[in-house]
Every structure is written in C-alpha cells, then in structure tokens.
Amino acid sequence: MNHTAEFIDWNEIDYKAAWDKQEVLFNQILEVKNRNRAAGQNNEATNNFVVFCEHPHVYTLGKSGSDNNLLINSIQLQANNATFYHTNRGGDITYHGPGQIVGYPILDLENFGLGLKEYIHQLEEVIILTIAEYGITGTRLDGATGVWLDVGNPGCRKICAIGVRSGRYITMHGFALNVATDLRYFSY
Numbered sequence: 166m167n168h169t170a171e172f173i174d175w176n177e178i179d180y181k182a183a184w185d186k187q188e189v190l191f192n193q194i195l196e197v198k199n200r201n202r203a204a205g206q207n208n209e210a211t212n213n214f215v216v217f218c219e220h221p222h223v224y225t226l227g228k229s230g231s232d233n234n235l236l237i238n239s240i241q242l243q244a245n246n247a248t249f250y251h252t253n254r255g256g257d258i259t260y261h262g263p264g265q266i267v268g269y270p271i272l273d274l275e276n277f278g279l280g281l282k283e284y285i286h287q288l289e290e291v292i293i294l295t296i297a298e299y300g301i302t303g304t305r306l307d308g309a310t311g312v313w314l315d316v317g318n319p320g321c322r323k324i325c326a327i328g329v330r331s332g333r334y335i336t337m338h339g340f341a342l343n344v345a346t347d348l349r350y351f352s353y
C-alpha cells in the first residue's frame with residue numbers, strides 16, 4: 166500500500182482541461198488496480214496525486230444538481246466570462262474562479278483504508294485545520310457537505326465546497342476553498 170502522494174500544481178487552468186487531466190490520472194490508477202486484480206495479487210502499488218489549481222470563472226453541476234440552480238442564461242454566462250459544465254462528481258452546482266484554491270485529490274482510498282464517507286469527512290477536517298492556522302473557525306453543517314463559517318447564526322456561509330467522484334475506491338474532483346474570491350459570482 167502506498168501512503169504517499171505526488172503534489173502537482175496546474176496553476177490557472179481551464180476547467181475542462183483540468184477535468185481531462187484528472188481522468189488521465191484516475192485511469193492510470195485504475196489500470197494498475199486492474200493489472201493487480203488480473204494477476205490475483207497486489208504486486209504493483211498504485212499512485213496517489215493531489216492536484217492544486219485555480220480556474221477561470223466556471224460553474225459545474227454535479228449528478229444530483231438541477232440546471233435550474235444556475236440563475237443566468239448562456240448569454241449572461243458569456244457576458245460574465247464564465248462557462249458551465251455538467252460533471253460526473255457528486256453534489257449540486259458549484260462556482261470556481263480566481264481567488265479560489267481548488268484541490269483535486271486523485272487517490273486510491275484502499276491505500277489508506279478509507280471508505281468514501283470517511284474520506285470526505287477527512288477532507289473536511291483538513292480544510293478546517295488549515296483555515297484554523299489563519300484564525301478562521303470552520304466547521305461542518307449537519308446534512309451538508311463542505312466547510313462552513315458561523316454555523317448556527319443567520320449569516321452562516323460555506324467557505325469550502327466539496328464534490329467527489331469515486332469508482333473502484335479511486336477519487337477525483339475534490340474541493341474549492343474560497344480565499345479571495347469575487348463573491349458576486351455566487352449570486353448567479
């Protein structure tokens with residue numbers, strides 16, 4: 166079992182280009198798992214990757230989302246220099262854009278003895294601990310994925326969205342942490 170990960174910085178990258186690159190890494194891990202399964206043993210270790218990047222303005226819709234949650238049409242998207250994609254991750258609609266740290270952990274969860282629910286819990290915990298280093302108190306919100314600020318107050322808001330896809334215990338997609346994000350884009 167490989168408990169290490171390669172950290173990769175894709176800098177600013179178009180969302181679709183990043184999605185395609187994630188698929189390549191996902192498939193590399195899957196090919197190793199398939200070879201191991203065909204051989205009846207785990208001779209070859211799978212790799213793990215943690216990708217960081219930033220995207221130009223884009224809205225992504227997860228498998229459980231509705232097109233109605235995007236409040237602007239294609240002309241307005243273009244006027245706001247934004248794009249829109251249906252994705253294969255979980256969750257609803259998410260905005261990505263400048264000033265956001267986007268992380269795509271592409272991991273073989275079997276390397277870490279984790280199921281998907283525990284993985285998402287651990288991902289939330291990493292964000293909570295990271296923002297605490299900057300004096301920001303984040304927490305979970307019952308019934309909602311992600312990391313939230315001011316839970317229990319009328320001004321409760323999400324600081325980090327999480328949307329993951331998993332197949333054969335391999336993850337992709339990940340989190341979007343708002344750092345210096347233009348919050349107007351969330352109103353769309």
